[in-house]
Amino acid sequence: MMSDDAECDKKVTKSESEWRDKLSPEGYHVLREKGTERAFTGAYWDLKVNGMYRCAACGEPLFSSETKYDSGSGWPSFYEPADANSVAEQADHSHGMIRTEVSCRKCDSHLGHVFPDGPPQSGLRYCINSASLAFEADDAES
Numbered sequence: 001m002m003s004d005d006a007e008c009d010k011k012v013t014k015s016e017s018e019w020r021d022k023l024s025p026e027g028y029h030v031l032r033e034k035g036t037e038r039a040f041t042g043a044y045w046d047l048k049v050n051g052m053y054r055c056a057a058c059g060e061p062l063f064s065s066e067t068k069y070d071s072g073s074g075w076p077s078f079y080e081p082a083d084a085n086s087v088a089e090q091a092d093h094s095h096g097m098i099r100t101e102v103s104c105r106k107c108d109s110h111l112g113h114v115f116p117d118g119p120p121q122s123g124l125r126y127c128i129n130s131a132s133l134a135f136e137a138d139d140a141e142s
C-alpha cells in the first residue's frame with residue numbers, strides 16, 4: 001500500500017473514553033488494554049477470503065490476505081505487514097515472557113505479537129488478534 005501522502009502519516013489520537021465509545025468492549029480490551037482474545041474464538045483465524053485486514057480502531061490497511069497462512073495457533077497469522085511502515089514493534093516483557101509487541105503505527109493500538117517461527121517467505125509470524133482487525137474483502141469495492 002502507498003503511504004507517500006503526508007496525510008497518511010498523521011497520527012490518529014483519541015482519548016481513552018473516545019476509544020471506549022467507538023469500539024466494542026472486546027475491541028477496546030484488546031486494542032487499548034493490550035488484551036488477547038482466546039485462541040480459535042476470533043472472527044478471522046480461519047478466514048480464507050482475499051482482501052485487506054485493516055486496523056479495527058483507525059482503518060489503516062495492515063495485513064493482506066496474500067500473506068495470511070495457517071499457523072495452527074488459532075489466531076490470524078501473517079508473514080509480513082502490508083506495509084512495513086504501517087506497524088510498530090516494541091519489546092514486551094509482560095506475563096513473564098520476552099515477546100515483541102506489534103501495534104498500529106497510526107493509532108498506537110495493540111494488534112498482537114511477532115515471533116521468529118514463521119514460514120520461509122520471511123521467517124516471521126505476525127500473530128494478530130481478530131478483534132484488532134476489520135476485514136474488507138477484495139470484491140467489496142467492485
Ligand code: FE
Nearest residue numbers: 055058104107
Ligand atoms: Fe490503527
